[in-house]
Amino acid sequence: MGMKSYASSDIRNIALVGHSHCGKTALISAMLKTARTPTDNGGAVTAYEEEEIARGITMSNAVAFAEWHGTRINLIDTPGFHLFVYEARAAMVPAEAAAVVINAQNGVESVTSTVWKFAEEMNLPRVLVINQADHARTASEAERDLLVEGLRERFGRQVIPVQLPIVGQQGFHGVVDLVTMEAFLYTPRSDGIGVRGPIPAELEAPAKAAHEALVELVAEGKDELMEEFFAVGTIPREHLVRAIHEAIREDRIFPILYTSALSNVATDHLLDFIEVYVPSPHERPPIAAHTLRGTLSRGNGKVGGNGASAGAPEAVAGAQTESGDDTILCSVDDAQPATLFVYKTLVDPFAGRISFFKVISGCIRNEISLENYNRGEAERLTHIGVMQGRKLVEVAELHAGDLGVVAKLRVTQAGDTLGVKGHDLRIDAVPAPEPAMTYAIEPKSRADEDKLAPALHKLMEEDLLLRFYRDPQTNDFLLAGAGQMHIEAVVSKLRRRYHTEVTLKSPKVPYRETIRAAATGHGRHKKQSGGHGQFGDCKIRMEPLPRGAGFEFINDIFGGAIPRQFVPAIEKGIQETAVRGHLAGHPMVDFRATVFDGSFHEVDSSEMAFKIAGRLAFRACMEQARPALLEPIMRVEIDIPDAAAGAVVGDLNSRRGRVQGMETQGQRAVVSAQVPLAEMLSYGTTLTSMTRGEGSFRMEMDHYDFVPSAIADKIIATSKRPVEELEE
Numbered sequence: 001m002g003m004k005s006y007a008s009s010d011i012r013n014i015a016l017v018g019h020s021h022c023g024k025t026a027l028i029s030a031m032l033k034t035a036r037t038p039t040d041n042g043g044a045v046t047a048y049e050e051e052e053i054a055r056g057i058t059m060s061n062a063v064a065f066a067e068w069h070g071t072r073i074n075l076i077d078t079p080g081f082h083l084f085v086y087e088a089r090a091a092m093v094p095a096e097a098a099a100v101v102i103n104a105q106n107g108v109e110s111v112t113s114t115v116w117k118f119a120e121e122m123n124l125p126r127v128l129v130i131n132q133a134d135h136a137r138t139a140s141e142a143e144r145d146l147l148v149e150g151l152r153e154r155f156g157r158q159v160i161p162v163q164l165p166i167v168g169q170q171g172f173h174g175v176v177d178l179v180t181m182e183a184f185l186y187t188p189r190s191d192g193i194g195v196r197g198p199i200p201a202e203l204e205a206p207a208k209a210a211h212e213a214l215v216e217l218v219a220e221g222k223d224e225l226m227e228e229f230f231a232v233g234t235i236p237r238e239h240l241v242r243a244i245h246e247a248i249r250e251d252r253i254f255p256i257l258y259t260s261a262l263s264n265v266a267t268d269h270l271l272d273f274i275e276v277y278v279p280s281p282h283e284r285p286p287i288a289a290h291t292l293r294g295t296l297s298r299g300n301g302k303v304g305g306n307g308a309s310a311g312a313p314e315a316v317a318g319a320q321t322e323s324g325d326d327t328i329l330c331s332v333d334d335a336q337p338a339t340l341f342v343y344k345t346l347v348d349p350f351a352g353r354i355s356f357f358k359v360i361s362g363c364i365r366n367e368i369s370l371e372n373y374n375r376g377e378a379e380r381l382t383h384i385g386v387m388q389g390r391k392l393v394e395v396a397e398l399h400a401g402d403l404g405v406v407a408k409l410r411v412t413q414a415g416d417t418l419g420v421k422g423h424d425l426r427i428d429a430v431p432a433p434e435p436a437m438t439y440a441i442e443p444k445s446r447a448d449e450d451k452l453a454p455a456l457h458k459l460m461e462e463d464l465l466l467r468f469y470r471d472p473q474t475n476d477f478l479l480a481g482a483g484q485m486h487i488e489a490v491v492s493k494l495r496r497r498y499h500t501e502v503t504l505k506s507p508k509v510p511y512r513e514t515i516r517a518a519a520t521g522h523g524r525h526k527k528q529s530g531g532h533g534q535f536g537d538c539k540i541r542m543e544p545l546p547r548g549a550g551f552e553f554i555n556d557i558f559g560g561a562i563p564r565q566f567v568p569a570i571e572k573g574i575q576e577t578a579v580r581g582h583l584a585g586h587p588m589v590d591f592r593a594t595v596f597d598g599s600f601h602e603v604d605s606s607e608m609a610f611k612i613a614g615r616l617a618f619r620a621c622m623e624q625a626r627p628a629l630l631e632p633i634m635r636v637e638i639d640i641p642d643a644a645a646g647a648v649v650g651d652l653n654s655r656r657g658r659v660q661g662m663e664t665q666g667q668r669a670v671v672s673a674q675v676p677l678a679e680m681l682s683y684g685t686t687l688t689s690m691t692r693g694e695g696s697f698r699m700e701m702d703h704y705d706f707v708p709s710a711i712a713d714k715i716i717a718t719s720k721r722p723v724e725e726l727e728e
């Protein structure tokens, strides 16, 4: 084994983020190759799942590491496809910096802006890597300048090149290091190690200008450096290196580097840069955690991933913050008590649950027992390790700041904080977004039905975007996720990992029914031929109630027309019939039923007879109560490129949508609207084609409203009328 352990100062954690296809996964593989890291699968070390390989994209975060000059560089690969961009945000929590990878051909793309915003919100240091520099766009100086200008325009004047690409007959084959003013030349498609050489003559002047621009920006606001700069005309190298390091840590500069993952050019320099300039875990500001004292309950976590539970830890912590000083700052330090934060879970069908964690403080060794603060249970960390893509490499210990994994924890979920017993603190996890699309799924066989729920619960543990539940109304199994591709990948994993076959269907819309007019009805159930007879008789009044009121029942019987003990049976008869609906089999809501008269028989009256009478009275009311269909109206937020706004709004109108506002920011627009759910079932596909894959949307239930009558007529015509059941 002999896997070395690294002190905090020799660790770097960096998340690679950026638009799909910019080359993050390829870049990690190239860096591993340059650092001569042994890996299992030569190709895409960090995108190994079949669903990822088939689509050529990364779908969930994965970790790999390289040793570079004795420093352990942990590389977190993240998805750039818009549906999975939430993962990139989660990857930033354990990282000290983000490498924002730019496709040299395309410049800033939609997800580039999204991940930038995430990093900005977390004050995370950023390094811009222009990858695919082998493309024609970086061949001409004019195009190169345009690319850099575009980045500065979008992300601010702190964006500054620390390299110039060297492009010749053979394409991109080297970089000028603008700090040391040396050139490094490469043989494309070889070991990725550059050979030091002089700066090519034609780059001398631009390199000098770029060096000065860099020095000036770094020295800005730093009086000693400014004085040195003006007195000597430059800053000594070691001062400059330290100043750049500090400026990156404080988000005062966002350096630009160049690479080609495909031809493995300048990946050694990227590793150098991360080693020298990216902050180590204990150089970043301490991590904020919340302590939970006193009365608040433990274990209000997110097992099952259903509904709003993901937000629970924040809500609890927030409540405490208002009342006192519960926020504590954890510095990344071996000398502090052991604490770790679980940022991801993987459920391997063979190895079981693998928890990915960052050591916040202390030193974690095999066999350590820690308390899971979120669940209030002890966990034993029997075998700790580190991930190299899909492969778990065991280690003996991990120091503060390092990223590790542990297999087979019992109760721990992503987002949990673990530590020594007696403490109690929680680090905030990034809340998972609400699902944007729901499908009904149908198990193919009885055996598949039995396997479905356990299999999906395993998938939900590692995929916090996924929700699984049974629609209480339609009885369908529903699977909700980020979009069509997400759900299709889940179906594929069900088949591949858990041998569970399901078919995907458009979900049924949970319509409801209600009444629009008051009515009275008489129900009389009488059967008195031979033996013990049956007799129940009631009169009810029904009135509409406002939306959301549900069902109300009032007993308005005077003078004992119906004995008290039979009244609940009438209510039950009405309610049981109402949930089956009157028009199209959907539950009837928002009405009041009042029983005001009736009669009974000394011997033949029974609860059952009054229940049937209630049902008959309800049906009688329906003849005059003007029943109507209600449908769910969703609150929808659509994030699109500005240029697509016209098409998107036009399309919303054709979906009976009501546009409520539009906000533009740079090249992006966010449209908010209210749209009936029935019109949104396959919206993801339409949006993708209207925006060439650069749009995304979220929606949530807002309220119920009447279905327009022409549409209601069609729904009623195609639905089964409720069959009247007779108990005898």
Ligand SMILES: Nc1nc2c(ncn2[C@@H]2O[C@H](COP(=O)(O)OP(=O)(O)OP(=O)(O)O)[C@@H](O)[C@H]2O)c(=O)[nH]1
Pocket: 018, 019, 020, 021, 022, 023, 024, 025, 026, 027, 047, 056, 057, 058, 059, 078, 079, 080, 081, 131, 132, 133, 134, 135, 259, 260, 261, 262, 263
């Ligand atoms: N020419 C060229 N192609 C590259 C380079 N890097 C990556 N590619 C190609 O670009 C495509 C996408 O690369 P990936 O590494 O999968 O991109 P990614 O950023 O991980 O994409 P997502 O996982 O979807 O976010 C692949 O076909 C790569 O071979 C490069 O430096 N030059």
Ligand SMILES: [Mg+2]
Pocket: 024, 025, 026, 047, 057, 058, 077, 078, 079, 080
């Ligand atoms: Mg990838």
